[in-house]
Amino acid sequence: MKPSRPASSDFLPHLERNNGISLERQLVHGFRQAILDGQLGHGMRLPSSRVLANTLKVNRNTVIAALEQLLAEGYLETKRGSGTFVYAQNMQAQAVTHLETARWLLPAAHLLVAPPVQSLEFRVCQIATNHFPLLSWRKSWLQAVQAAPPDDYQNALGEPSLRQAIGAYLQRARGLNSQPEDMLICNGTIQALHLICQATLQTGSSVAFEDPGFPLARQVFLSHQAKILPIPVDQDGLLVDQLPTGKNAPVLVYVTPSHQFPLGGRLSLARRLALLEWAKQNDALILEDDYDSEFRFDVPPLPPLASLDHSGRVAYIGTFSKVLTPALRLGYIISTPALRQRLCQYKTLADYQTNQPSQLAMTHFIETGALERHIAKMRRMYAHKRSTLVHALEPIAKLAKVRGLEAGINIFLECQPHVPLENIVARCAKQGLVVSTVGQYALQAKHHGLVLGYGALEPEEIIQAAKILVGAFSR
Amino acid sequence: MKPSRPASSDFLPHLERNNGISLERQLVHGFRQAILDGQLGHGMRLPSSRVLANTLKVNRNTVIAALEQLLAEGYLETKRGSGTFVYAQNMQAQAVTHLETARWLLPAAHLLVAPPVQSLEFRVCQIATNHFPLLSWRKSWLQAVQAAPPDDYQNALGEPSLRQAIGAYLQRARGLNSQPEDMLICNGTIQALHLICQATLQTGSSVAFEDPGFPLARQVFLSHQAKILPIPVDQDGLLVDQLPTGKNAPVLVYVTPSHQFPLGGRLSLARRLALLEWAKQNDALILEDDYDSEFRFDVPPLPPLASLDHSGRVAYIGTFSKVLTPALRLGYIISTPALRQRLCQYKTLADYQTNQPSQLAMTHFIETGALERHIAKMRRMYAHKRSTLVHALEPIAKLAKVRGLEAGINIFLECQPHVPLENIVARCAKQGLVVSTVGQYALQAKHHGLVLGYGALEPEEIIQAAKILVGAFSR
Numbered sequence: 001m002k003p004s005r006p007a008s009s010d011f012l013p014h015l016e017r018n019n020g021i022s023l024e025r026q027l028v029h030g031f032r033q034a035i036l037d038g039q040l041g042h043g044m045r046l047p048s049s050r051v052l053a054n055t056l057k058v059n060r061n062t063v064i065a066a067l068e069q070l071l072a073e074g075y076l077e078t079k080r081g082s083g084t085f086v087y088a089q090n091m092q093a094q095a096v097t098h099l100e101t102a103r104w105l106l107p108a109a110h111l112l113v114a115p116p117v118q119s120l121e122f123r124v125c126q127i128a129t130n131h132f133p134l135l136s137w138r139k140s141w142l143q144a145v146q147a148a149p150p151d152d153y154q155n156a157l158g159e160p161s162l163r164q165a166i167g168a169y170l171q172r173a174r175g176l177n178s179q180p181e182d183m184l185i186c187n188g189t190i191q192a193l194h195l196i197c198q199a200t201l202q203t204g205s206s207v208a209f210e211d212p213g214f215p216l217a218r219q220v221f222l223s224h225q226a227k228i229l230p231i232p233v234d235q236d237g238l239l240v241d242q243l244p245t246g247k248n249a250p251v252l253v254y255v256t257p258s259h260q261f262p263l264g265g266r267l268s269l270a271r272r273l274a275l276l277e278w279a280k281q282n283d284a285l286i287l288e289d290d291y292d293s294e295f296r297f298d299v300p301p302l303p304p305l306a307s308l309d310h311s312g313r314v315a316y317i318g319t320f321s322k323v324l325t326p327a328l329r330l331g332y333i334i335s336t337p338a339l340r341q342r343l344c345q346y347k348t349l350a351d352y353q354t355n356q357p358s359q360l361a362m363t364h365f366i367e368t369g370a371l372e373r374h375i376a377k378m379r380r381m382y383a384h385k386r387s388t389l390v391h392a393l394e395p396i397a398k399l400a401k402v403r404g405l406e407a408g409i410n411i412f413l414e415c416q417p418h419v420p421l422e423n424i425v426a427r428c429a430k431q432g433l434v435v436s437t438v439g440q441y442a443l444q445a446k447h448h449g450l451v452l453g454y455g456a457l458e459p460e461e462i463i464q465a466a467k468i469l470v471g472a473f474s475r
Numbered sequence: 476m477k478p479s480r481p482a483s484s485d486f487l488p489h490l491e492r493n494n495g496i497s498l499e500r501q502l503v504h505g506f507r508q509a510i511l512d513g514q515l516g517h518g519m520r521l522p523s524s525r526v527l528a529n530t531l532k533v534n535r536n537t538v539i540a541a542l543e544q545l546l547a548e549g550y551l552e553t554k555r556g557s558g559t560f561v562y563a564q565n566m567q568a569q570a571v572t573h574l575e576t577a578r579w580l581l582p583a584a585h586l587l588v589a590p591p592v593q594s595l596e597f598r599v600c601q602i603a604t605n606h607f608p609l610l611s612w613r614k615s616w617l618q619a620v621q622a623a624p625p626d627d628y629q630n631a632l633g634e635p636s637l638r639q640a641i642g643a644y645l646q647r648a649r650g651l652n653s654q655p656e657d658m659l660i661c662n663g664t665i666q667a668l669h670l671i672c673q674a675t676l677q678t679g680s681s682v683a684f685e686d687p688g689f690p691l692a693r694q695v696f697l698s699h700q701a702k703i704l705p706i707p708v709d710q711d712g713l714l715v716d717q718l719p720t721g722k723n724a725p726v727l728v729y730v731t732p733s734h735q736f737p738l739g740g741r742l743s744l745a746r747r748l749a750l751l752e753w754a755k756q757n758d759a760l761i762l763e764d765d766y767d768s769e770f771r772f773d774v775p776p777l778p779p780l781a782s783l784d785h786s787g788r789v790a791y792i793g794t795f796s797k798v799l800t801p802a803l804r805l806g807y808i809i810s811t812p813a814l815r816q817r818l819c820q821y822k823t824l825a826d827y828q829t830n831q832p833s834q835l836a837m838t839h840f841i842e843t844g845a846l847e848r849h850i851a852k853m854r855r856m857y858a859h860k861r862s863t864l865v866h867a868l869e870p871i872a873k874l875a876k877v878r879g880l881e882a883g884i885n886i887f888l889e890c891q892p893h894v895p896l897e898n899i900v901a902r903c904a905k906q907g908l909v910v911s912t913v914g915q916y917a918l919q920a921k922h923h924g925l926v927l928g929y930g931a932l933e934p935e936e937i938i939q940a941a942k943i944l945v946g947a948f949s950r
Contacts, residue, residue: 032650036782069775074744087744099787100813104675104726104760109820117627132623141620141832148607149800151931152592175507187662187826194825198698200579203678216824223673223824251579269549269562285579300547303507313577325624327831338575345584349691349698350669351662355830356802357616456626 009044009086012055023058027066035075035086046076046084109223112215117456120465121434124262124410124453125292127322131381136370137361144360156348157340158185158332159359165366166318166332173372174293176307176316178334184343185354187329189291192317193217195350196252196333197224199342200285206250208284210238212441214261217254217289226252230443233260235403237267240274249282257305258293262441262451264404264412272305279313285339286314292322294375296407297383312336320362322409323375330358382409388459389452392466396473400449409455412438415448419473424450427472433465484519484561487530498533502541510550510561521551521559584698587690592931595940596909599737599885599928600767602797606852611845612836619835631823632815633660633807634834640841641793641807648847649768651782651791653809659818660829662804664766667792668692670825671727671808672699674817675760681725683759685713687916689736692729692764701727705918708735710878712742715749724757732780733768737916737926739879739887747780754788760814761789767797769850771882772858787811795837797884798850805833857884863934864927867941871948875924884930887913890923894948899925902947908940 013030015023034040046052049067053060067084070076078084099105117123157163163180170176186192201207203225209218211230218228229250232239237260244250253275257267267275279286288305306316319331333343347353365371389411390402399419403412415421421437428435438447450469454462488505490498509515521527524542528535542559545551552562592598632638638655645651661667676682678700684693686705693703704725707714712735719725728750732742742750754761763780781791794806808818822828840846864886865877874894878887890896896912903910913922925944929937 029650032778072775073777075778099811102760102788102813103758104680105813105817106674106677108817109824111820111823113631113823123627127626129623129626134620134623137623138617138620141616142613145609145613145616148604148609148612149802151602151604151800152598153801156588175504187830190824191826199581202581205579220824223821283578285577300544302548303550307511325626325831326628326827327624329826329828329830338577338580342580342583345586346698348586348588349584349665349695350825351666351804352801353804355662355804355833356800357833357836358830361832 009040009046011040012052015056015058024062024066024069027056027058027063028069031066031070032073032075040086042086044086045082046086048083109219111219111223117434119432119434120457120461120468122436122450122452122454122465122469123434123456124436124451125322126453126456127325127409128378128381128456129325131377132325133370133374133377136365136368136374140361140364140368140370141357143364144357149356153352154356156344156353157181157183158354159356159363162359162363162366163332165363169366169371170318170334174290174301174304174307176304176334178306178316182334182336182340184333184335184340184347185359186331186333186347187351187354188321188326188331189289189317189319190216190220191329191350192315192319192331192333193220193254193287193289194224195343195346196285196287196315196339197221197226198346198350199339200252201226205252208243208250208253209443210255210260211443211445212262212438212447213254213443214256214289215441221252221254228443230445232445233263233265235263235265237265237271238275240271240278243275243278243282245278245282249284252285252287253279254287254289255305256289256291258290258296258302259404259407261291261408262404262410262412262438263447264406264408264410266299266302266406267305269302272302272308276305276309276311276313280311284313288314288316290316290318292408294323295379295382295409297379297386297405299406306334312338315339323371323378328358328362330354330362382455385454385457385459385462386411388462389454389466392463393470395470399473403449410451410453412447413450413452415450417448419448421448421450424469424472427475428468431468431471433468435469484515484521486515487527490531490533499537499541499544502531502533502538503544506541506545507548507550515561517561519561520557521561523558584694586694586698592909594907594909595932595936595943597911597925597927597929597940597944598909598931599911599926600797601928601931602800602884603853603856603931604800605933606856607800608845608849608852611840611843611849615836615839615843615845616832618839619832624831628827629831631819631828632656632658633829634831634838637834637838637841638807640838644841644846645793645809649765649776649779649782651779651809653781653791657809657811657815659808659810659815659822660834661806661808661822662826662829663796663801663806664764664792664794665691665695666804666825667790667794667806667808668695668729668762668764669699670818670821671760671762671790671814672696672701673821673825674814675726676701680727683718683725683728684918685730685735686918686920687737687913687922688729688918689731689764690916696727696729703918705920707920708738708740710738710740712740712746713750715746715753718750718753718757720753720757724759727760727762728754729762729764730780731764731766733765733771733777734879734882736766736883737879737885737887737913738922739881739883739885741774741777741881742780744777747777747783751780751784751786751788755786759788763789763791765791765793767883769798770854770857770884772854772861772880774881781809787813790814798846798853803833803837805829805837857930860929860932860934860937861886863937864929864941867938868945870945874948878924885926885928887922888925888927890925892923894923896923896925899944899947902950903943906943906946908943910944 206227316334681702791809
């Protein structure tokens with residue numbers, strides 16, 4: 001018995017003249033799509049090139065070239081003497097499966113991110129960029145792309161010139177002495193923590209964490225299967241004497257000594273020394289997150305833990321997210337050689353190096369003094385906003401005390417125990433103002449109050465927002 | 476008995492006039508350093524401000540301001556009626572310990588990175604940047620920093636405009652249809668793999684890996700505690716029928732279908748379909764690393780696995796490292812919703828988002844056509860270099876066959892079994908030429924030959940290097 005003759009196709013691709021795409025390309029695309037969509041079934045025979053050329057009114061050589069490409073791509077096959085066929089195997093599109101479970105899909109990570117600003121909001125940690133030094137900024141970027149970029153990966157530790165510039169800046173601004181080889185450039189504080197976790201944590205390792213504290217940092221630790229030990233905080237920072245010792249001592253301690261997030265206190269010198277001693281006795285690593293120490297008001301700086309440490313147990317983390325913009329993703333870690341070696345390895349395996357043009361631009365921006373001029377300007381701006389806010393909150397001084405005024409761009413409004421916070425938050429929301437309670441940042445801690453970020457608000461917005469808040473208190 | 480009077484200090488800080496640093500600041504720094512260095516022991520009494528001012532020939536108010544700052548910083552303390560003392564607790568510097576072992580220092584990661592180019596080298600995967608389109612590049616960057624950067628984090632998936640531009644580019648260049656919401660912008664292929672590992676691998680999960688294959692990718696999998704399953708490769712790419720099935724099936728399969736690294740073959744359409752079918756049957760995820768598919772010579776493109784996949788089991792990874800520069804760290808992953816959701820979470824916890832100015836610059840660079848013009852130019856350049864190399868290797872055609880010519884910027888020089896590769900490498904090194912054997916990229920595979928990267932060499936360097944290589948073969 002003669003095998004049944006394969007079905008012939010009368011499919012013709014739709015062609016458009018003068019749309020800038022060659023007819024050959026349109027033919028290839030049209031046939032390819034029809035095969036993938038199942039319009040042209042597998043095994044179907046195509047009309048001859050002569051028939052196609054006549055029907056489509058296309059030069060036959062164009063048709064032949066298109067068919068040859070589809071043959072080479074494997075969409076078509078020829079059988080000697082009997083013509084051109086759609087490849088025998090089924091390439092037909094099926095409804096794409098949207099897998100929600102698969103053995104290679106691990107459970108989704110625990111991650112809570114603040115929604116974008118929709119209305120008037122005392123948004124914590126948000127900076128102002130409306131006084132951005134655009135001219136100096138552009139000059140620095142132009143400098144960065146003056147020459148062609150490199151043809152190979154660069155040093156995973158970061159550009160030597162940037163490490164030098166940051167080192168000199170930290171010496172001036174923070175009294176912190178470091179060598180360029182102690183520093184690793186990374187993509188902001190988040191990546192700094194991520195890399196340190198990779199280099200130090202095993203499943204179930206415990207991490208001491210300020211309570212209340214910075215949620216995103218906590219989530220990074222959790223994503224590395226760490227066990228979080230909440231440690232209480234007061235207006236002098238972490239209660240160092242509450243840290244477990246001996247075999248219960250955590251491997252890492254995460255602290256924000258310049259400006260505790262969110263209560264706003266500064267870790268006292270006595271506690272700094274006690275923390276260092278504890279780390280030495282218990283062989284633990286201190287992560288010093290110095291995220292916004294640049295914005296300090298009316299008080300002298302306290303020495304960074306990293307400058308007091310002589311036992312190699314501090315990793316100092318800095319960032320340009322608060323002084324410039326978080327969109328740059330530029331930060332650094334200063335640590336001792338053995339840790340830095342591992343951080344450099346994990347950096348290589350995480351993304352090899354930080355974006356190089358940004359590093360060159362930042363080098364220029366620091367070296368020309370533009371960074372420090374901008375910081376000085378913003379310090380004045382934030383100081384003005386801060387005193388505007390403090391003044392505007394005076395009417396409720398008996399109900400709520402302003403804390404954490406020494407530094408940063410948030411304040412903690414500590415409320416009397418009887419103040420109904422949830423009601424106040426709801427009343428503010430009704431008037432279009434978003435405020436957050438300190439409870440949102442706490443694990444076990446029982447502080448009672450609101451955390452108000454004023455960095456991004458203009459003074460008149462601060463007055464308007466504070467008016468709503470004071471009104472909500474007064475009802 | 477009267478307590479012994481505390482020791483008085485006669486330490487005086489060294490001051491320099493007219494060096495641009497205020498005397499107050501020099502005083503603070505000098506005392507602080509002396510305390511940290513132990514020159515001023517804990518508990519020591521300082522001379523009065525009057526004595527210090529007279530001795531140092533400094534205005535007394537300056538001395539008082541400096542001492543007040545040191546008091547506030549906690550370096551000094553006052554005792555009523557008896558003067559100013561160095562803080563009682565010991566802050567003296569000890570020799571900084573360089574910890575090589577600590578319980579928080581995990582073993583160093585397994586990481587081998589090619590040393591920087593020292594001499595003439597057939598360096599694999601290295602691109603040329605000497606024909607870089609600097610004017611268009613600068614224009615795109617200026618565009619990127621036209622406005623002030625944002626005051627808050629942006630979308631962790633990446634800039635919508637860039638995802639749109641890359642999607643349209645992939646449609647034109649690779650026939651790959653995708654939606655902007657399917658794409659995550661990341662810091663190059665390494666971060667793409669790193670994030671996928673986080674979202675999919677558990678300790679001991681197995682990953683099928685091309686043998687020979689791309690070492691850095693393998694090291695990323697190893698850093699996530701994966702078990703590597705080497706799968707043999709021939710000139711048509713991965714031997715798909717060698718993939719284990721059932722309970723032995725790996726969770727991930729890493730492939731370079733457009734241009735297998737380092738043998739240079741392209742995964743045939745039949746094997747593409749077989750691989751997709753295997754992934755569907757065995758519930759595995761395929762990582763399609765399309766790292767240099769742009770450089771394709773004299774052959775039509777093959778459809779990406781991602782365009783043939785209908786079961787949601789392909790993650791497509793692209794990068795600008797080979798077409799522009801690896802220093803930019805810009806790449807992307809196209810995947811299905813459930814995986815993309817997890818990738819987005821891990822991206823947030825890895826570094827929140829990719830550097831924004833680069834994303835804006837790249838959007839402009841693609842949208843103005845500069846990227847595709849550059850790729851077209853580089854394709855011609857590399858084609859010329861490739862034919863120069865092939866021609867220069869003709870004298871040893873009987874000993875060594877050139878493979879993997881269809882794509883990329885490396886070739887595989889497959890040698891006769893009796894060719895003494897180690898001797899040849901050594902002879903080349905003596906003449907200042909670095910070449911690598913395919914064995915450097917293999918786990919169990921027994922291919923015999925050299926991998927030659929010609930991308931970064933000028934045609935005359937290629938001729939010079941090939942001459943040395945041919946000479947080494949002939950001895």
